[in-house]
Amino acid sequence: MIKMQNVSKTFDRFKAIENVNLSIQKGSIYGLIGSNGAGKTTLIKLLAGIYLQDQGSVTIEEELVFENLSLKERVFYIPDQPYFLPQYTTKQMAQFYKSIYPTWSDERFQTLVAWFELDMKKRIHTFSKGWQRQAAFILALSAKPDVLILDEPMDGLDPVVRKKVKNLLIQDVADREMTILISSHNLREIEDICDHIGIIHKGNLLIEKELDELKSDVHKVQVAYKDGVPEQLLSKLNVLHTEKRGSVFLCIVRGKEEEIIGQIQKTKPVLLDLLPLTLEEIFIYEMGDIGYAINNIMVE
Amino acid sequence: MPSITSWLNKELILQIVRSTGWISILYFLGLFFSVPLVMIMRYSDERYRLNDMQVNSLFDYTFEIQIGLLIVIPVLLSVFLFRFLQVKQSADLMHSIPMKRGKIFQHYVLSGIVSLLLPIGLIAISVFIIHNLLDLGEFFQLKDILYWVGTMSVLNLLIFMAGVFVAMITGISAVQGVLTYILLLFPVGITLMTLFNLKFFLYGFPSDYFLVKNLETLSPLTYASLLNGRLLRSEDIILYIVLTIVLYGLSLFLYKKRKIESASEAIAFPKLRSFFKYGVTFCAMLLSGMYFGEVQTNSLGWMIFGYTIGATFGYYIAEMVLQKNWRVFGRIKGLVIYALVVGIFLLGIETLGFYENKVPDESEVQSVLLADTPHVYMDQASFDHNFVPNPLKEKENIAAVQKLHQQIINDKDIPVELKENEYMIPAFFLYELKNGKKVIRQYQVYERVYEDFYKRIYESEEYKRATNEIFHLNINHIDQITISANGPGKRNVTINDIDEIKELVQVLQGDILAESYQDQIYFSGRGPSIEVFLDKDHFAYFEFKPTYKGVTKWLEDREVLDQARVMPEDISSVQIAEWNEKDYEYDFPEQIVEKMENNSDVLKVIEKEEIGEILNNSGWGRTHKYIVVLRFEQDNYTDILYLDEEHTPEFIKNHFK
Structure with a gap:
């Protein structure tokens, strides 16, 4: 269980994050969404024990992270731009990490290198950006951490590799109950692997939600009537948003699927369709005014 | 020691060696070419062997290269070692891994120390081998090698730790290099600048007196640059070792306190930023004040101009470094506040005049030394025989000196009009008070204005006995006295006989005691000269003035007067x-x-x-x-x-x- 309580961090009078409360369950994949400069990296570096918060506490399993050796041995951090010791090859990096992370597995390393078909005797800084990121993933997963912290990990990866990496991550979560914090400025990029989502905007964590809960709770309905929309329909449903397109009436409704359908069918519509919502739409409709602010964040 | 070996992380050390090992190799090669190789080269040339191999210490072998390496290498190493702290990405990497800050710091510093000491040790061993092979015992001994190793190690470590300390304070490698040298030279620089500036602002401040006091030992860099001429004293060695340890402790403390995000900030600790800004402003002000004060002697207008220019330059340069931008001219508020504070402070010392108006009360004074030079107590180590006059203790003389002193203070603002062939002379006062304290002042005075004051003091027997070296010579140690006339020919008289020497000294003493103040000045410098030689390397110089009746008669009696002066x-x-x-x-x-x-x-x-x-x-x-x-x-x-x-x-x- 990772917890941040009332955490604030200031850089030279510029408040990077303010009063953030966040909790990540063990074995979950937590997606941290925010635009550039929202405070994602700061939050992540606090979790990785690089920065020290000015206020509040950052804990993993109720222990403070900063300068906590036994805890940090179980945490691995991949920065937004993977960085390696100068002139090092993947193999040398592996030796370096091996000397530092007690959970390091050579076997895992060999397997992953083979699977990604990476030349581990080549200096990493000569690799392309995407290959460097793959090397970083190989090294991180070989360290077998309990907590993996990834800052914008999908940048520069092609869809095939992206899929590969996602599978690996999910597999580790399933096998070892690894916890992952993954940040992105793009919700669509990570929505398929996250089970929890937190949205950070201007240093504040706006919401934190479980995805399944969100998805089963909000529905997009398309209906059409011969003689206009009956008055009683809207009053009986928890409607978040309505829109009229010609004679078709579109609304976003919160509630259980069967109940909504039941209610609408009572009013005898000519047309009734239940459409899937993207995560993006859910956030936008769910959150009203703030949602529109978030909309700007996510339309990138 | 299994605990230490298991504590050490070999991979981290390997990483440090991979990235900075070249400095160690460079150091070794540089030292190898400048010490053992030069030794062999000089030895091989048989014509000059005796001459070239003769050294006071091993620093005499291409000293310039050795000292250049000593000044550059430790700082260079500290910059490259702690480069990881100044680059954001590597700082993030190094601090995300499970390793405590203290451990990371110690790995880097200890590796640095080894990379400095290893080449020095290897050079010492190779010198030792050459010493044995070529049988160089007649030129230097094992203890010279040990002295070299010790001195090099102490200075290297101090300079290196200074670099490490600065690395903790700054977040930019270039700034680290520059600030390290500034820090190392700071003690000498600030002393020099303060002394010069106080001289301009405090009438009577004896800056020359303080300036002669071993200023070069205040900085390891200036000290190092003199190593071919002098030994590193044991008290300085201890001081340097203590400083090294203190810097190590401070650096470790700061490293733990330091925020990783301050990589690429000029000054890593926000609280130090204003200190840095106003420190630079102040030093630049002093430097510029010193320059204009020296170039345009005693012109208050130019002094103030110098201060203004210096402070403004310093302020904006510091501001540019901090902001990493040269367009900082809008930030004028801090400069205005600084100017106000300095202005009020200077006005305060000028108007209150505690310092300037102080002449110690007669009842407090134990003794007083009046001299026409502030250099009465020269560095005793570098001058074998330096005559130091005695202070005056008689009440009347003390009172007379105080009167003169008071008059000089009273005349502070009276402009002096010098005639063309005249110049100001220093008037140096050193009072020893009964409570053990000292009051020291130095002025430039137009002596003629104070003739009456000087006359009373200079004509007193106590003053003559206290300040004239003839009364302080150990007569039994005099080997010979030579009186030389100016002009062409054989004109000089040499006296070797001990009884005659004693007589002549007595006669000369009598003449000097009888001499008036006016004659002393009027006839000085025209010759003939009396040179007294003692103990091989010591000699004293006097003048044979026409008013010296005793000496004239003494020479006449021996029929040598015509040889001793122009007839x-x-x-x-x-x-x-x-x-x-x-x-x-x-x-x-x-x-x-x-x-x-x-x-x-x-x-x-x-x-x-x-x-x-x-x-x-x-x-x-x-x-x-x-x-x-x-x-x-x-x-x-x-x-x-x-x-x-x-x-x-x-x-x-x-x-x-």
């Missing part, structure tokens, strides 16, 4: 003209003679009696009434002397009436 018989003729500044100032004797040829009103004297009178009365005194050209019989030689109104013989006055 009328040596002179063929004397030409005298009225002194005119414009005509004769700054000219060489030949030119003066030439000018006199063209001068219509020149008195030519050939009468021996009159020549004798002229020789006894002319000198180099401060005021010139007539200029006298002596033409010697021999070699067509000429000499120039002057007469003032008081000493001019009647027949000359009559001629020019």
Whole structure:
């Protein structure tokens, strides 16, 4: 269980994050969404024990992270731009990490290198950006951490590799109950692997939600009537948003699927369709005014 | 020691060696070429072997290269070692891994220490081997090698730790390098600048007195640059080791406190930023004040100009470094506040005048030293025989000195109008008070204004005995006294007999005690000279003035007076003209003679009696009434002397009436 309580961090009078409360369950994949400069990296570096918060506490399993050796041995951090010791090859990096992370597995390393078909005797800084990121993933997963912290990990990866990496991550979560914090400025990029989502905007964590809960709770309905929309329909449903397109009436409704359908069918519509919502739409409709602010964040 | 080996992380050390090992190799090669190789080269040249191999210490082998390496390598190493802290990405990497800050720091610093000491040790071993192979025992010993290793190690570690300390404070590698050298030179620089500036602002501040006090030992860099001429003293070694340890502790403390995000900030600790800004402003102000004060002596206007320019420059440069941007000219508020504070402070010391007006009360004074130079207590180590005058203790003299001192203070604002051939002399006061404290002051005065004050002091027996070296010589150690006249020929008299030496010294002492203040000045510098040689390397210089009746008679009795001074018989003729500044100032004797040829009103004297009178009365005194050209019989030689109104013989006055 990772917890941040009332955490604030200031850089030279510029408040990077303010009063953030966040909790990540063990074995979950937590997606941290925010635009550039929202405070994602700061939050992540606090979790990785690089920065020290000015206020509040950052804990993993109720222990403070900063300068906590036994805890940090179980945490691995991949920065937004993977960085390696100068002139090092993947193999040398592996030796370096091996000397530092007690959970390091050579076997895992060999397997992953083979699977990604990476030349581990080549200096990493000569690799392309995407290959460097793959090397970083190989090294991180070989360290077998309990907590993996990834800052914008999908940048520069092609869809095939992206899929590969996602599978690996999910597999580790399933096998070892690894916890992952993954940040992105793009919700669509990570929505398929996250089970929890937190949205950070201007240093504040706006919401934190479980995805399944969100998805089963909000529905997009398309209906059409011969003689206009009956008055009683809207009053009986928890409607978040309505829109009229010609004679078709579109609304976003919160509630259980069967109940909504039941209610609408009572009013005898000519047309009734239940459409899937993207995560993006859910956030936008769910959150009203703030949602529109978030909309700007996510339309990138 | 399994605990240490398991504590050490070999991979991290390997990483450090991979990235900075080249510095160690470079250091080794540099030292190898400048010490062992040079040794072999000099040895192989048999013609010069004896001469070239003779050294005071191993630093004498291509000292410049050794010292260059000593100054550059440790700082370079500290910059490259802690590069990881100044680059955001590597700082993030190094601090995300499970390793405590203290451990990371120690790995880097210890690796640094080893990379410095290893080359030095290897060089020492190779020198030792060469020493044995070539049998160099006659040139240097094992203890010289150990001295070299010790000195190099101590200085290397101190300079390196200074670099590490600065690395903790800053977040930019270039700034680290520059600030390290500034830090290392700071003690010398700030002392120098403070002394110079106080001299301008505090009337009577004895900056020269403080300046001679071993200033170069204040910085390891300046100390190192003198290593070929002097030994590193054991107290300095201890001081340097203590400083190294203190810097290590401070650096470790700061490393733990340091925020990783301060990589690429000029100053890593926000609280230090204003300190840095105003520190730079202040130092630049002092530096510029010193420059303008020295170039444009004692001009208050230029001083203030210098301060303003310096402070403004310093302030904006510091601001540019901090903001990493040169367009910072809008940030003027801090400068204005600084200017106000400095202004009020300076006005305060100027108007209150605690320092300037202080003349210790007679009842407090134990003794006082009055001298015409602030260098009475020169560095005893570098000058073997330096005569130090005694302070005055008699009540009357102390009172007279205080009177003079008070008068100088009272005259502070009176402008001095110097005549063309006159200059100011230093007046140095050193009071020892009964409570053990000292009051020290130094002024530039126009001595003539204070003639009456000086006369009373200078003519007192106590002063003469206290300040004239003739009263302080150990007569039994005198080997020989030589009196030399100026002018051509064989003119000198040497006395070797111990009884005669004793007699002559006594006679000379008597003459000096009888001498008046005016004569002392008027006749000084014209010769003949009396040189006293003691103990091989010590000699004292006195003058044989025409007023010294005792010495004259003593030489006459031994019939050597004509060898010891210019006699009328040596002179063929004397030409005298009225002194005119414009005509004769700054000219060489030949030119003066030439000018006199063209001068219509020149008195030519050939009468021996009159020549004798002229020789006894002319000198180099401060005021010139007539200029006298002596033409010697021999070699067509000429000499120039002057007469003032008081000493001019009647027949000359009559001629020019």
